Amino acid sequence: MTTAETPAYRSDLPQQRKLVTAIPGPKSTAIHQRRSVAVSAGVASTLPVYTADAGGGVIVDVDGNSLIDLASGIAVTSVGNAAPKVVAAVRESVGHFTHSCFMVTPYDGYVQVAEKLNELTPGSHAKRSALFNSGSEAVENAVKIARLATGRTAVVVFDHAYHGRTNLTMALTAKAAPYKKGFGPFAGEIYRVPMSYPFRDPDGLGGKEAAERAISIINTQIGADQVAAVLVEPIQGEGGFVVPADGFLPALSQWCTSSGAVFIADEIQSGFCRTGDWFASDHEGVVPDLVTTAKGMAGGLPLAGVTGRAELMDAVHGGGLGGTYGGNPIACAAALAAIETMADLDLNAAAKRIEGTAVPILQTVAEQTGRIGDVRGRGAMLAAEFVIPGTTDPDPAVAAAVAKACHAQGVVVLTCGTFGNVIRLLPPLVIGEQLLVEGLGVLTDAVRAI
Incomplete structure (x- = not known):
């Protein structure tokens, strides 16, 4: 509930539609x-x-x-632009230091964000987190972790998927134009299978049946023992906000467990209260092995993360994960304030x-x-x-x-x-x-x- 201590948004900005010129002016x-x-x-x-x-x-x-x-900068400003707690936290943080690089001299804000991610993402198992700058970076690092931890190379993705614009994440993304057209060649060992798309699937194809369709292709065309990871958006974003039928995600997760593959939930657009749960995976009680986050986490500042099972995250050698700006202290301060605002409101x-x-x-x-x-x-x-x-x-x-x-x-x-x-x-x-x-x-x- 909104309180005097935690206002929902800036009080100085009238909440009204008002056109004084043509659009654009x-x-x-x-x-x-x-x-x-x-x-x-x-x-x-x-x-x-x-x-x-x-x-x-x-x-x-x-x-x-x-x-x-009605866009929130593509699901980024979930707490609103210039949310009061976020603004206050950023002002406080920037007055102390803007950067030291967590890989050189670390700082507590990064650790606090990791603790929050470990707490909020699905599952009560031991977790670890690593922070990055963008959703694409988070997805790319999740794939790196899965491949290293399993010793396998194949990554399974879905029709209509969107995972980013870097070379690897373009390969993971389904739609050619404008994201992939002319930018190849792309990274290899990426395999695409059908998504559960209730509006366009044959009548009577439920979530479990759609999962069986995908799993059959994985087993016959790739081989279960070759799959490092199955990467899926619990609700697809750029691909059309496709909500898979109930049973689809749990069946995929169960197959990953039985086959030794890593189940990665790309919650970059669907995470942090966007779907009415902290994460869209929560809707059916799905517990991913790895979760990628970004967008709504930091109230508009660039921050992303990979959170996952401790044994997977700790399988990576020292120095194998990171980036100069990953987990920037100001972005971390914004994230902690944004998450607090989400809970308060x-x-x-x-x-x-x-x-x-x-x-x-x-x-x-x-x-x-x-x-x-x-x-x-x-x-x-x-x-x-x-x-x-x-x-x-x-x-x-x-x-x-x-x-x-x-x-x-x-x-x-x-x-x-x-x-x-x-x-x-x-x-x-x-x-x-x-x-x-x-x-x-x-x-x-x-x-x-x-």
């Missing part, structure tokens, strides 16, 4: 023109409005427009309230228009998949048009999905109910207008 447009000659064209932006201020559920641009934030309950508000609204417009084939997700990780009415054929053009209409009306939404036909909703978990409903109203009006 003249100041944003001027900056964008400068950007075109200063920044690589390979770095794209969803909406070319330039942020001046943000907090709670709003983003204020340089033109003074206040937009409703019960953001797991907040995520469930967001789901309770958003899903009926999305389901209603789906029934009314026939444009949305599937409403899915959990907590504040929700999606609408757009299809040609009367079919399951993807309709990326309509998804793009709806997103564009929302942007023009001052509501920030993101598209995703292998077919580009999904709009995903990732509001800050501290967003006010009235602001959320207003943002959803703009979205549903856009769908109806199509």
Whole structure:
């Protein structure tokens, strides 16, 4: 519950949608023109409005427009931008030292974050953690750990998966454009199997059956004794917010245990209260061997982690894990404050309230228009998949048009999905109910207008 000591967001920023110019406005447009000659064209932006201020559920641009934030910087600012405890912790930390490198002269903040990760991730077994800068780094290091600990090389991933943009994580990622196109050759010993995708799977294919389908391919085409790790997002992110059918993840986890493979849960987008649990794996009581984290952990500062069974994490020789900036002291301070804020405000309950508000609204417009084939997700990780009415054929053009209409009306939404036909909703978990409903109203009006 919000208290006077733990406010949900900055009190100086009105929580309202307010448009004073067209989107983008003249100041944003001027900056964008400068950007075109200063920044690589390979770095794209969803909406070319330039942020001046943000907090709670709003983003204020340089033109003074206040937009409703249903993206959270891709699930990063779950506690809101400039969350009071995070800001205070960062200010305190930066006044002491900005860097010493944990691999040179370590510091307590890193240890405290590791202790928190060991406490919060699924399972009561002995754990260890290592900290990095980004989700891609966390995934890459999890694969390194699994390969070294098992002495095996094969890594199993899934259709529609997204795991990052480094060379190894591009190989792990399913979608070619824009993430992989032209960037090969990629790392080897990566094998892809079908994901449980209830909306697109054959009727009657439940989670256990979908797992059996994947396991059969692993056994026959790879060999169980060759598999170092099975890497899966408990709820897929960029691939379309695909929620596997119940039973899929437990069956995979059980197969890993019996075969000696490491079960890695990529919780980078789904972790830290986003789905209504501390981690999406908690929903079915799945206990991964390794968990990768990033995004929502540090209130907007770059921090990532790998947490796992002590015997796996400690199998790595000294110096085998690390990085100059990994576990930066300021980011660690932000993470500790963000995690405290999540607990103080019960953001797991907040995520469930967001789901309770958003899903009926999305389901209603789906029934009314026939444009949305599937409403899915959990907590504040929700999606609408757009299809040609009367079919399951993807309709990326309509998804793009709806997103564009929302942007023009001052509501920030993101598209995703292998077919580009999904709009995903990732509001800050501290967003006010009235602001959320207003943002959803703009979205549903856009769908109806199509």
